[in-house]
Every structure is written in structure tokens, then in C-alpha cells.
Amino acid sequence: MRDVAIIGVGQTEVGEHWDVSLRHLALGALQAAMTDAGVAQTDALYVGNMLAGELTGQEHLGALVADFAGLRGVEAFKVEAACGSGAAALRLGYVAVAGGLANIVVVVGVEKMTDTLGPDTTSALAMAADADYEAAQGISFVALNALLMRRYMHEHGYAHHDFAPFAVNAHRNGSHNPYAMFQFPVSADRFAQAPMICDPINLLDSSPICDGAAAVVLAPAEAARAFSAAPVRITASAVGTDTLAIHDRRDPLVLDGAVLSTQRAYEQASVGPQEIDLFELHDAFSIMAALSLEAAGFAERGQGLRVALDGEIELGGRVPITTMGGLKARGHPVGATGVYQIVEVVQQLRGLAGSNQIPNARVGMAQNIGGSGATVITHILERME
Amino acid sequence: MRDVAIIGVGQTEVGEHWDVSLRHLALGALQAAMTDAGVAQTDALYVGNMLAGELTGQEHLGALVADFAGLRGVEAFKVEAACGSGAAALRLGYVAVAGGLANIVVVVGVEKMTDTLGPDTTSALAMAADADYEAAQGISFVALNALLMRRYMHEHGYAHHDFAPFAVNAHRNGSHNPYAMFQFPVSADRFAQAPMICDPINLLDSSPICDGAAAVVLAPAEAARAFSAAPVRITASAVGTDTLAIHDRRDPLVLDGAVLSTQRAYEQASVGPQEIDLFELHDAFSIMAALSLEAAGFAERGQGLRVALDGEIELGGRVPITTMGGLKARGHPVGATGVYQIVEVVQQLRGLAGSNQIPNARVGMAQNIGGSGATVITHILERME
Numbered sequence: 001m002r003d004v005a006i007i008g009v010g011q012t013e014v015g016e017h018w019d020v021s022l023r024h025l026a027l028g029a030l031q032a033a034m035t036d037a038g039v040a041q042t043d044a045l046y047v048g049n050m051l052a053g054e055l056t057g058q059e060h061l062g063a064l065v066a067d068f069a070g071l072r073g074v075e076a077f078k079v080e081a082a083c084g085s086g087a088a089a090l091r092l093g094y095v096a097v098a099g100g101l102a103n104i105v106v107v108v109g110v111e112k113m114t115d116t117l118g119p120d121t122t123s124a125l126a127m128a129a130d131a132d133y134e135a136a137q138g139i140s141f142v143a144l145n146a147l148l149m150r151r152y153m154h155e156h157g158y159a160h161h162d163f164a165p166f167a168v169n170a171h172r173n174g175s176h177n178p179y180a181m182f183q184f185p186v187s188a189d190r191f192a193q194a195p196m197i198c199d200p201i202n203l204l205d206s207s208p209i210c211d212g213a214a215a216v217v218l219a220p221a222e223a224a225r226a227f228s229a230a231p232v233r234i235t236a237s238a239v240g241t242d243t244l245a246i247h248d249r250r251d252p253l254v255l256d257g258a259v260l261s262t263q264r265a266y267e268q269a270s271v272g273p274q275e276i277d278l279f280e281l282h283d284a285f286s287i288m289a290a291l292s293l294e295a296a297g298f299a300e301r302g303q304g305l306r307v308a309l310d311g312e313i314e315l316g317g318r319v320p321i322t323t324m325g326g327l328k329a330r331g332h333p334v335g336a337t338g339v340y341q342i343v344e345v346v347q348q349l350r351g352l353a354g355s356n357q358i359p360n361a362r363v364g365m366a367q368n369i370g371g372s373g374a375t376v377i378t379h380i381l382e383r384m385e
Numbered sequence: 386m387r388d389v390a391i392i393g394v395g396q397t398e399v400g401e402h403w404d405v406s407l408r409h410l411a412l413g414a415l416q417a418a419m420t421d422a423g424v425a426q427t428d429a430l431y432v433g434n435m436l437a438g439e440l441t442g443q444e445h446l447g448a449l450v451a452d453f454a455g456l457r458g459v460e461a462f463k464v465e466a467a468c469g470s471g472a473a474a475l476r477l478g479y480v481a482v483a484g485g486l487a488n489i490v491v492v493v494g495v496e497k498m499t500d501t502l503g504p505d506t507t508s509a510l511a512m513a514a515d516a517d518y519e520a521a522q523g524i525s526f527v528a529l530n531a532l533l534m535r536r537y538m539h540e541h542g543y544a545h546h547d548f549a550p551f552a553v554n555a556h557r558n559g560s561h562n563p564y565a566m567f568q569f570p571v572s573a574d575r576f577a578q579a580p581m582i583c584d585p586i587n588l589l590d591s592s593p594i595c596d597g598a599a600a601v602v603l604a605p606a607e608a609a610r611a612f613s614a615a616p617v618r619i620t621a622s623a624v625g626t627d628t629l630a631i632h633d634r635r636d637p638l639v640l641d642g643a644v645l646s647t648q649r650a651y652e653q654a655s656v657g658p659q660e661i662d663l664f665e666l667h668d669a670f671s672i673m674a675a676l677s678l679e680a681a682g683f684a685e686r687g688q689g690l691r692v693a694l695d696g697e698i699e700l701g702g703r704v705p706i707t708t709m710g711g712l713k714a715r716g717h718p719v720g721a722t723g724v725y726q727i728v729e730v731v732q733q734l735r736g737l738a739g740s741n742q743i744p745n746a747r748v749g750m751a752q753n754i755g756g757s758g759a760t761v762i763t764h765i766l767e768r769m770e
Binding site: 001021023044050051053054056057058059060061062063064066067072073074075076077078079080081082088091092095096098099100101123124126127128129130131132135239240241242243244245248256257260370371374375 | 386406408429435436438439441442443444445446447448449451452457458459460461462463464465466467473476477480481483484485486508509511512513514515516517520624625626627628629630633641642645755756759760
């Protein structure tokens, strides 16, 4: 096994791109990343995507993107793990390079959620949950998260407005990210008055439905300097899974998959929570941000929200999260999100995060979650000195 | 890089299983393979599947199958490459074990095509083709193959009845495979009289829509004897891609992706066509069988059909194909097919193919194709002496 580095990153602006097709989104991110890395060829291309079949009538994205990007002939597959598809594709790219089966791998995460055919997007997103035992009851994905949030408030004695810091922090950071869907701040008052989506989840608890693509290029760390002046080492790539249906879990308020995934990652990278300079967590809903902070060891059970209330999630805090806007403000094109998170950690470690820069960021963690915690993929990245 | 062996295989009977869900199909194959290998745990689970989202409203099959199989916590993803999804999942399992990132990997291919919701299966299958430039014109997947077949007949001067040997051979072999969907022979006369599906493709040129699952367990070859008395070594695992849309190809009658994939596989395994004792090719339609024989070096352009007409594809022939029934008679549950092919090659190499046994089979090749040749995945397996 050899060390793996990220030698190039690329992203497209997240938003409702009614006039841009899935293949053009993917191409934009891929070309930006390959240009950044200075490579014209790749040994393999892994595409993270969840819903292209359901929403745009197109499967077979590996061959599609390879073809459209002029990489015809190359090994190319689509990887799917619901909203964790992006990091799943990265994980498999990492495996190929770490094991010596490939030298250069391009990983693209892409999702096209506007201008769709077939089922509505809410129905499609419910395919991340258990079709037979959750979705079949008529429960949507946001409803599952609403049940978790309500239980969290009940058990730990929080009010809804206590969740405001997650949206406020994400939007403050997103307002300085030119790739973010929502480049404006929101106040705690505006959070409190946001329209209800699925009680107690309101509009500002929720990440948006949107389009986007992000990409990274991987290479062996020992060769990375030949491509990039600022390569970033992947010091951990770990996966943990849990039951697909929430009702099968020993404790619905503990993301066991995230606990497992994070522990494995800490062990691989020989670090603990105290070494993490920034944490790009999976804030698809604000309740998931709270639960993720707890599962990753930044707070005890029930205290994840306290971390936010104490301001510790902000850029200057103990554990800065969603530093470029997160799923909430940068946007959550589901299969692309895991790759956006990686691109943003790389920006921070390269010192290119602009006014959102974490001073002297050295170690960053990204965690991408599929479903309500059923697949959790954690990567730890470190600046190569 | 280390050698990889298959230490266990499992499969379910292919058919229209209206009363069996996708997760039960996957479980059946997985348990059979893990029992065969004598393992109770795995480091990773890769699930090959194309259409669970579109047809059964369920994505996120990695976590689903891991959960349902009692493997909660394990790394688990779905891999998709249209009808090549099964071999794509195997390819990624191979990469993980060969590179030393995992010791035991379970690969499951599963597809549930009956009892579906959402789009009809024909529309869903068209997602293997180019949604914007092929399917959007109203052309189905069988229609694309019909155009290829018509062109082949026109250019090379064959009649439709010349394709009969593919169906006759597949059904003869399938009639002795207890896992095959069609366990009965067909005659050349019956082929000639079969109902037309999409001129010139008739019912017996076509593989059926069906349900099924197959699984294999991988381990480092050096450890394989500890698990299996008859392990099989993977001596090649290779991928080649081509344009997604057929109209973009330099020659629609040459599967360049298959040429590339096969050449890479021969090179890896240090063998040529003459060393291959049996070839499980992707006979989704009989035209694909002819084109595959040519791309893999068993015939010149236009002569693949001649190989069949000369009886060389039969069990005692120069290049036995579809030895357990192939896609045509065993059935083609799309995302599972690539793993069924592997299971069948392993049966042959273990000498357990019953009355379909190729005497002293030592080297077998399996080739799984996504779309009309856009993704081609080739594995060569050898008996471990």
C-alpha cells in the first residue's frame, strides 16, 4: 500500500442549472480538475452519482463521462451509495491508487436534480431509505430526518431555534464561496421565521435540491510534486455502514455508521478529534450536523447542538464546520456532495479559501453520509509539507 | 500487487420471481457463496446492479444488502455500468484484494426486473444507451441491436437463419443447468419461426427479462487454499470503454471497447485466444455474440457468425461459449449477469459443470458488456493446480 495524494481539484457552481445537462456539468468539473493537476490522461474514471437514472433517464455514467470528456477507452464506472455516492467514488479511486492498480484516477461527483423526468425529486431521494419498510409507508427523506430532529429535541430538551447556528454559520461561510448556491447570510431571526417543510424541519434546516459537479485527481503521493505545487495527502479513507432503516438501530440518535467510519479514519491517520483543523460534515439537515459532531467525537450524546450554540463550529472555533457553506449553503447535489467536500478541504489546506480560510489549516476531515446514516465515508486530508 | 483467487461462488435460479424481493435474491446468492467459501465476515461488499432505483424504487443497495445479510458495519457500495454492472463490481473487488486494501471481498450481482414500479423495463434498459442522442429519438435497446444486426447481415451477406446456432447452442447447454431460466432445447426450425421482436431480432435472438442474483468471494491467492479445496485464480481483470452512442463509432460493427478490454486481459494473463478453453460472452442478443467473438480474436471481422455456423461454439468445439446457457437461456438479470458468468466459469474450472463440462478446462474467459459495447469488462480465470 502506498500513500495517495490529491493533485488537482475542480468544481462547478452549485445551483439550478436548467440549461446545463448532466454531462456538461460533469465535464466542467473534470476538466477543471485535470487542468489543475496538469494531466491529460487517466488510468480510471469513477463517477459518483445517485439519481441520474431516475431523474434524467441516463444510467451508465462511467462510459458517458469518459466518452464526453475525450477519455474513450479508459476504465470507467459509476459508484452509488445514495447521498454518499461522491465519497464512495473517491474511496474506490483511493483503493486503486493505494494498491498500485492505477497511477492516475479521476473522480467525478455529479448530480442533476432540476429539469427532470420520471418521479419527482422527493420520491427519488426516498430511494436512499428502505423502500420496503420506510418509503413504502409514505415517509419521505425529510420526514425521516424530522422524526430524528423531534426525538432529539424531546430527549435532550432543545427548542427549534437552538438549531439556528448551523444555518447561520453555513450561510455566513457560503456568502464568500463563489461556487455556493446561496451566497448570502441569514440571521437567527430569519431562521426562526423560515417556512416549515416537515415539522420541525424548516426551510433553513434543509439543504437545497440543485445541480452540480466536482472532481479530484489522485496520484501516488511520492509522485505528487511532479504534478502539483500543493498536493494534499489522503491520510485516511474509511467506510462504516449501519442499518438502512432507522427503526432497526439500537439508538436512533446515535449514528453508529459514523462512529465506526470516524474511528477507522482516526486510526488510519493516527489523529483524534483534537487534531482536526476543519470538519466538512454532512449537514443535509441541521439534525444531521448535530448527530455527526457527536459521532465524530466532538461532543457527547446530546451535546452536538451545544457545540454549535457555543460558537465552536465557526471559522475561528474549536471545530470549524461547513467552512465553504456546507450542504446547506453551498448546496447538496447529492451524488456530487462528497467530492465538493473534498475539494473544499483541499482549498483550505492549500490556503486558498479566501476570507473563509482557517489559519494554518493542516488537517481536514470530510464526512459524506448516504441515507440517514446507513453509509458513512470519512476522509482525512493533510497538507504535504 | 498480489494474485487474487475466487474461493466461493453462489447463485439463485434465474427466472420471473414475482414472490421474491431484490434483497432476498441478493441474500440467497451471498449466503451460498459465503458458505461455499466458509467465511462469515468480509472486509467489503460490492453490489453490481443497474436498475433497482428505476424498477423497484430502491437505491443504496450496498448498505441494504450488508444490513440484510447481517454484515452491518462493513464497507459496502453499489457499482453500475449498465448490463456490465456485475463484472464492474467484481473488477473493483479484485482491485481491493490485489492492492492489499482488503483480504476478503464479497461481490454480489443482483437484478429484479419483474414486479416493478415506475417506468416499464424496456424504457429502463434504454438508460444503458445515450439518453440524449439515442433513447431521446425513441429507440429502444433492442432496436439499437436490431440496427447492428441488420447492418451485419447486409454487409457480410448473412441470412437471419444463420444466427440460429447461437440460440440452439445456448438452449442446449441451458437445458442441463438447474439455475437456468430456460431449461429446454430449441431447434433451428423453432428459431426461424420465433415471433419477431424488432426486425430482424426475434424472440430467440433475445435474452429474457428476469430476476436473479449471483455472488463470489475473493481472497488473496496465497491464502485461498485455507478456504477452498478448488480455488480459481483471476489472471486478468480488464476494462475497455467506447463511445456511449453507436453513431459515434468509427465502425459500428467493431466493438472497440471489447477489442481493448480483451487485449488488455490477454496481456495480463499472458495468454491468447488459443489458450481459452471456454468463453462466457455477452449474448444479450445473438448479434452481440457474433461481434464479441470477432472482438476477442476468435474470428475476423464478419466471420464471428461463421464460427457459430461451423459448430465451433459448441461444448466440444474450438471456442465453447455460453456453456451453461449464456444470457439467452440461463437468463440476463442485467446487473447480475457478469457475476453469473464468473460463477459458471468457476464451475467449469472446478470440473463441476455436469453434462456441460468442458473436459479438463483450465483457462476460462468471461466478458460482460454494458450498453451496446460502451463498457466491456473481461476476466480470465485459471484453475489453481
